[in-house]
Amino acid sequence: xxxxxxxxxxxxxxxxxxxxxxxxxxxxxxxxxxxxxxxxxxxxxxxxxxxxxxxxxxxxxxxxxxxxxxxxxxxxxxxxxxxxxxxxxxxxxxxxxxxxxxxxxxxxxxxxxxxxxxxxxxxxxxxxxxxxxxxxxxxxxxxxxxxxxxxxxxxxxxxxxxxxxxxxxxxxxxxxxxxxxxxxxxxxxxxxxxxxxxxxxxxxxxxxxxxxxxxxxxxxxxxxxxxxxxxxxxxxxxxxxxxxxxxxxxxxxxxxxxxxxxxxxxxxxxxxxxxxxxxxxxxxxxxxxxxxxxxxxxxxxxxxxxxxxxxxxxxxxxxxxxxxxxxxxxxxxxxxxxxxxxxxxxxxxxxxxxxxxxxxxxxxxxxxxxxxxxxxxxxxxxxxxxxxxxxxxxxxxxxxxxxxxxxxxxxxxxxxxxxxxxxxxx
Amino acid sequence: xxxxxxxxxxxxxxxxxxxxxxxxxxxxxxxxxxxxxxxxxxxxxxxxxxxxxxxxxxxxxxxxxxxxxxxxxxxxxxxxxxxxxxxxxxxxxxxxxxxxxxxxxxxxxxxxxxxxxxxxxxxxxxxxxxxxxxxxxxxxxxxxxxxxxxxxxxxxxxxxxxxxxxxxxxxxxxxxxxxxxxxxxxxxxxxxxxxxxxxxxxxxxxxxxxxxxxxxxxxxxxxxxxxxxxxxxxxxxxxxxxxxxxxxxxxxxxxxxxxxxxxxxxxxxxxxxxxxxxxxxxxxxxxxxxxxxxxxxxxxxxxxxxxxxxxx
Numbered sequence: 001x002x003x004x005x006x007x008x009x010x011x012x013x014x015x016x017x018x019x020x021x022x023x024x025x026x027x028x029x030x031x032x033x034x035x036x037x038x039x040x041x042x043x044x045x046x047x048x049x050x051x052x053x054x055x056x057x058x059x060x061x062x063x064x065x066x067x068x069x070x071x072x073x074x075x076x077x078x079x080x081x082x083x084x085x086x087x088x089x090x091x092x093x094x095x096x097x098x099x100x101x102x103x104x105x106x107x108x109x110x111x112x113x114x115x116x117x118x119x120x121x122x123x124x125x126x127x128x129x130x131x132x133x134x135x136x137x138x139x140x141x142x143x144x145x146x147x148x149x150x151x152x153x154x155x156x157x158x159x160x161x162x163x164x165x166x167x168x169x170x171x172x173x174x175x176x177x178x179x180x181x182x183x184x185x186x187x188x189x190x191x192x193x194x195x196x197x198x199x200x201x202x203x204x205x206x207x208x209x210x211x212x213x214x215x216x217x218x219x220x221x222x223x224x225x226x227x228x229x230x231x232x233x234x235x236x237x238x239x240x241x242x243x244x245x246x247x248x249x250x251x252x253x254x255x256x257x258x259x260x261x262x263x264x265x266x267x268x269x270x271x272x273x274x275x276x277x278x279x280x281x282x283x284x285x286x287x288x289x290x291x292x293x294x295x296x297x298x299x300x301x302x303x304x305x306x307x308x309x310x311x312x313x314x315x316x317x318x319x320x321x322x323x324x325x326x327x328x329x330x331x332x333x334x335x336x337x338x339x340x341x342x343x344x345x346x347x348x349x350x351x352x353x354x355x356x357x358x359x360x361x362x363x364x365x366x367x368x369x370x371x372x373x374x375x376x377x378x379x380x381x382x383x384x385x386x387x388x389x390x391x392x393x394x395x396x397x398x399x400x401x402x403x404x405x406x407x408x409x410x411x412x413x414x415x416x417x418x419x420x421x422x423x424x425x426x
Numbered sequence: 427x428x429x430x431x432x433x434x435x436x437x438x439x440x441x442x443x444x445x446x447x448x449x450x451x452x453x454x455x456x457x458x459x460x461x462x463x464x465x466x467x468x469x470x471x472x473x474x475x476x477x478x479x480x481x482x483x484x485x486x487x488x489x490x491x492x493x494x495x496x497x498x499x500x501x502x503x504x505x506x507x508x509x510x511x512x513x514x515x516x517x518x519x520x521x522x523x524x525x526x527x528x529x530x531x532x533x534x535x536x537x538x539x540x541x542x543x544x545x546x547x548x549x550x551x552x553x554x555x556x557x558x559x560x561x562x563x564x565x566x567x568x569x570x571x572x573x574x575x576x577x578x579x580x581x582x583x584x585x586x587x588x589x590x591x592x593x594x595x596x597x598x599x600x601x602x603x604x605x606x607x608x609x610x611x612x613x614x615x616x617x618x619x620x621x622x623x624x625x626x627x628x629x630x631x632x633x634x635x636x637x638x639x640x641x642x643x644x645x646x647x648x649x650x651x652x653x654x655x656x657x658x659x660x661x662x663x664x665x666x667x668x669x670x671x672x673x674x675x676x677x678x679x680x681x682x683x684x685x686x687x688x689x690x691x692x693x694x695x696x697x698x699x700x701x702x703x704x705x706x707x708x709x710x711x712x713x714x715x716x717x718x719x720x721x722x723x724x725x726x727x728x729x730x731x732x733x734x735x736x737x738x
Contacts, residue, residue, distance in 0.1 A: 198623025202438075204538035204560025204598060207622065274539030319515055320537030322558065 001025070002042050003419065007035055008050025008380060012057050012370040013354045022055065024376040027419030032370060048414065050380055056353045057369050058090025058377030058417065060360040061331060063155070063180075063234060063258060063306035066092075066123075069110060070099025075311040075397050077114035077123065080331070082395035083309070084121045085423035087331040088412025090377040091122035092309075093364070096133065097156040103128035103139045108147040120422045121415070122377070124150035124364065126180060129168045133157040138164070138171055145175040150364055153180035155234060156281075160186060162219060169229040178363055180232045183216035183241070184281070193322040195268040195283040203271065205321060210289065213282050214240035221248040221255055230254035232363055235308050237263045237282040239292030246301040256363050257296075258304035261330060261337035262402070264293045264346075270402055276317045276324035277402045280310065294346050303359040305352075307334045311398030329396050333403045339383055339410035349383070380414035382425075387411060429727040433545040433552040436561035437602040445607060449571050451723035452716065458495055459718055469498035472729050473528040476502040477520070478555070479535040484690055484714065485555050485564070489532050492721035498529075498729075516540060517547065524548045529729050533557075551728040559593050565689055566599035568720040570607060572713050573644055576685055581608030586638040588670065589648025589697055590619040590659065596689045597648060601627040614638035615648075615670060618659045635670055639680040646687040647672050647697045663696050673699040685709050 003024040010020040016032065023031035023045065061084060067075040075083075077094075084092045094111060096102035102111065108125045115123035127149035131137045133156070141152065152172055159165045159181070172179050189212040194200050196207025217233055221244060224231045236242060236259045248255045262280065267287050270278035278284055296302040310327025317324050338356060341347050347355070357379075361368030370378070391404040413425035427447055431440070440448075458466055474493040478486050486502060493500035503523075516535070523531060530551045533541050538558030545552040556562040574580050585604050591597045591613050601611050601624070611629040613620065620631055632638050639645050650666055660666045667673075672686070686698075686708040694700045703710060 196622055198626045201621040201623045202598075202626070204558050204595060206559070274542055315515075318517060320535065320543065321539045322537045 001419075002045035003048060004042070004045040005048045005050050005055055005378065005380070008053045008055035010055045010370060011350055011353050013350050013358045015369055015371070017350065022370065022376075022378070024419050027375055029370060029372055029374050029376050032372065048380070052382070052384065053413065054349060054381040054383060056379050056381065057357045058415070059088050059335070059356045059379045059412070060091045060364075060366070060368075061089045061307050061309065061334065062093040062304060062360040062364060063260070064092040064094050064309040064331065065097065065311065065327070066094040066111070067098065067311055068114065069107065073397070074313050077111060078118040079395060079397045080309070081115065081118045081120040081123065083329070083331040085415045086395045087333070088335045088379045088381065088415055089121055089331060090379060090415060090417045091124060091366070092331075093124045093126050093150060095126050095153060095155040096128040101128050101133050102126070103131050103133065105143050105147040108144055108149050112148050121417055126151045126153050126155070128152065129154040129159055129179065130164060135160055135164060138168060141172055141175045141177055145177055149177065151178040151180055153182065153234065155180065155182045158182045158184040158186060158216060162223065165220065166223050166227060169223055169227045169231060173229045176365060178230065178232055178365070180234050181216070181220050182234050183213050183220060185212045185215045188212035188215065192283070194271050194279065195285050197268060197286055199268045199271060203274065205271070208283050210238040210240050210285065213238050214244055217241040217244050221245070221253055224248070224255050225253050228254070230256065233257040235260050235263070235282060235306070236293065236296070236302060237285050237289060239289045242292045242296035242301055246296065246299070249301065256303045256359075257301065258306040259293050259297065259302050260306060260308045261334050262328060264290060264297060264341065265337050266290070266402065274321040275402065276319070276321055277328055277400050279321065279324050279326055280308070280328050281326040294341070297341065297355065298346050298351075303355065303363065305334065305338055305355040306360070307331055311396055312400045313398060317400050327400070329394070329398050329401050332394050332396060333389060333401060333408075335381060335412045336389075336408035336410055337403070339381070342383070343409060376416055376419040378416040379412050381410065382413045383410040385409070385411050385413065431728065433541070434563050434724055434728060435541055435545055435552065435554050437563050437566050437599045437606065440563070442606060445567070445570065445603065448567055448720065448723050448727065449574060451727060452567070452571050452719040455722040455726070456716065456719035458722070459715070464495050465497060466495065467497045468726060469493070469496040469729060472498040472530070474498045474500040474530045474532065474725060475523055475528045476500060477523065477531050477533045478502065479505045479533070479540075480556070482534055482555070484717070485534065488714070488717040489555060489721050492718050492725055495718070496722055496725060498725065517543070520544050520548055524550060530725060553724055553728065556595055558595065560595050560598065562595040562599045564717070564721055564724060565596050566603035567724070568713055568717040569600055569646070569687060569689070570603055571716045571720055572687070572709055573685065575712070575716070576709060577643060580604065583609040583644065584612065584642040585609050585644045585646065586612045586614060586642040587646045587648065588614045588635055588638060588672070590650055590654060591615050591624065591648070592619045592621045593651070593654065594648050598627070600646065601629045605629060612638050612642065616660055635672075636676060636679050639676065639684070641681065642684060643681070644685045644687060645672060645680065646689070648689065649691060649693060650697045667696050671697050671699060672702050674702060677702065677705070683707060687713060690714070
C-alpha cells in the first residue's frame with residue numbers, strides 16, 4: 001500500500017527541515033521530496049494531508065512503566081501501547097519494576113510477546129541492573145540482551161552500593177547496554193512525601209531535599225569518569241543536578257540526562273490541598289528548580305524529555321497523601337506540554353524533536369530518522385490544535401494526572417509505526 | 427456575626443473574626459463547666475463521632491466531655507477498634523460512618539491532610555483534632571483563649587515556642603494563629619528541628635533558647651519525643667534538657683511574669699524542669715480546662731448552634 005504524507009513541515013534534526021512530501025510503500029520510506037515533487041507518478045497513493053502540520057521521526061519515550069506483568073489493573077502492555085500511540089509515540093521503553101521484576105529472559109520475552117500481540121508501538125524492555133532490583137548482584141546482561149533488552153536500570157530502587165554501580169557500568173559495556181540511573185539517596189529521602197521547603201513545612205509533610213538526588217547524580221558522574229562508560233540520569237528534577245551534569249559534560253564525561261514534562265511545567269505548589277496526583281518521585285520542586293530544568297533543556301544539558309509514565313489506580317491514590325503511591329501518567333499529555341516550551345520560546349520545534357526522538361534513539365543505540373529505506377515510524381503534530389485534557393478519554397487504564405482539565409495548544413494527530421497508522425485524530 | 431464554616435481544618439482557613447467569635451463563644455461555654463450540673467441541652471439529638479487514628483488521651487477526652495456537656499451523643503473509634511486493622515481505607519471507613527448520619531466527625535490522624543480529604547467528600551462537619559505534623563486548630567484556639575484570658579488581649583504580645591518545631595502541628599498552628607491575632611512568635615530549638623521555610627509563616631527563628639525567652643510574654647515548651655533520637659535529631663535527653671530544656675536558671679533571663687505553657691503531655695526533666703512545670707505563672711492546667719470550653723464552642727458553632735439560637 002502506498003501513502004503520501006503531503007505538504008507538512010518535515011523536521012528530522014540534522015537531516016531535513018522544510019515543506020516536503022514523504023512517500024511510503026510497504027511500511028518503508030521510499031521517497032522524500034520537496035513539496036509536489038514526490039509521488040506524482042503514484043496517483044493511487046493514499047494522501048495524508050499534513051499542511052500546516054509538523055512531520056517528525058517517530059517520537060520515543062524512553063521512560064515508561066507498563067505495570068505488566070503484576071499490576072495489570074493499573075496498565076497492561078496493550079493499554080500502555082495504545083496510550084503511547086495516542087500521545088504520538090512510536091516507541092517506548094518499559095522499566096523493569098514489574099512483578100516479577102524484569103531481571104531474566106522469561107520476563108523480557110513475555111513483554112516482547114505481549115507487545116507483538118498488541119501490535120501498536122514498538123516496546124523496548126529495560127531490564128534490571130541487579131537481580132530483583134535488590135542491589136546485591138548483577139543480572140545476566142548477556143542473556144537479557146539476547147532476549148531483547150535495550151538497556152538496564154533499577155528504576156524505582158536506586159543502586160545504593162557504589163561498587164555494584166561501578167561494576168554494572170563496566171559489565172554492561174560488553175553488551176552495549178546503556179545504564180539508566182535513578183538517582184536517590186534513600187537515607188536523605190527517607191520518609192519524605194514531597195519536596196523539602198516552604199510548601200512542605202506549611203502542609204506539615206515530611207520533605208525530600210534536593211541533595212537526595214544531586215548526591216547520587218554526582219556519584220554516578222564520578223563512576224562514569226572512573227569507568228569511561230556513559231550513564232544516563234533518569235528524571236532530573238533539581239537545579240543542583242542540572243549544574244552537576246552541565247559541568248560533567250563540559251569536562252567531556254559521557255553522561256546524558258532526561259527530565260519529565262511535570263518537572264518543567266509544575267512546582268511543589270501543585271501539592272497544595274494534598275493533591276496525590278502531584279505526588280511522584282522525585283518530587284515536584286521549587287520554581288527555581290523548574291527554571292533550571294528549562295534552561296538545562298534549552299542549553300543541551302538535558303538530552304531527553306521522557307514521561308516517567310507511572311499508572312496507579314484510585315486504590316493507591318485516593319488515600320492519605322503520605323500513604324499515596326508515587327507517580328503520574330504522562331504518555332498522553334507529554335507532546336502538548338513539550339509544545340508549551342516551544343510556544344514560550346524555551347526551545348525550537350527542532351530541539352523538541354531532538355529531545356523526544358533523535359536523542360533517545362542515539363542514547364539507546366536505535367536507528368532513527370526519516371531516511372529512504374527506513375521503516376516509516378512517523379509522528380504528525382498539529383501545533384495549533386486547541387483542546388482540553390479529559391482524562392476520561394485516555395487510552396491508559398489509569399487517570400492519575402495533574403493535567404486533567406488543562407487547556408492545551410498542540411498535540412500529536414497521527415502516529416505511524418512501520419507504515420501502519422496506529423493513531424489518527426478524527 | 428454568623429459562623430458559616432462547615433469544617434474546622436486548620437488555623438490558616440479561619441479569619442480573625444471567626445477566631446474571635448470562637449474565643450468569645452468559648453468564654454461563655456467555660457461557665458457551664460463550673461456549674462454543679464454541667465450540662466445544657468443545646469446539642470441534644472446531635473451525634474459526634476470521635477475518630478482517633480492516633481493515640482490520644484487529653485484531646486479525645488476533652489472533645490468527649492465537650493460533646494456531653496452540650497448533650498450531644500458522642501462515641502469514640504480508635505485505630506485498633508476500627509476496620510482499618512482489617513485493611514479498610516480511611517475513605518471507606520469514613521463513608522460507612524457517614525451512612526449512620528453523624529453531625530460531626532472529630533478526626534485525629536497521623537497523615538497530614540487526612541481531615542481535608544474527608545471534608546471534601548463527606549456531609550458531616552469535620553473537626554481536625556490533629557493531623558500529622560500539619561495542624562491542631564483546637565489546641566491553638568485553646569492556647570489563644572488561655573493567653574487572652576491571662577493577658578487581656580493577644581495583639582502585641584511576644585510568644586516563644588521552643589522544641590521540635592519540625593514535627594509539631596502545635597507549633598505550626600500556633601505560629602499561624604498567634605501571628606494572625608497580632609502577636610509575634612519566636613520559634614527556637616536545635617537547627618535539626620527547625621523546618622525549612624518556616625519564616626514564611628511570619629515568625630522569627632533562633633537556635634538559642636535564652637535569646638528566645640528574653641522579653642517574651644509567653645513561653646510554650648513542646649514535648650520532645652524520645653524516638654526522634656533515631657533520626658539523629660538530637661544526641662540524648664541529657665544534652666537536650668541541658669541546652670534546650672526550660673530550667674529555673676534559664677527563666678532568670680525571662681520576664682518575672684512570663685507565662686509558661688505546654689500542650690502536654692509533658693516530660694518533666696526533659697523539655698521542662700521538674701519545678702518549672704509548677705511555676706506560679708505556669709498555666710498548663712488552665713490550657714486543659716479551656717480545652718473543653720473551646721471544643722464546646724467548636725461543636726456548637728459547626729453544628730449551626732448560632733443559627734438555631736437565632737431562629738429561636
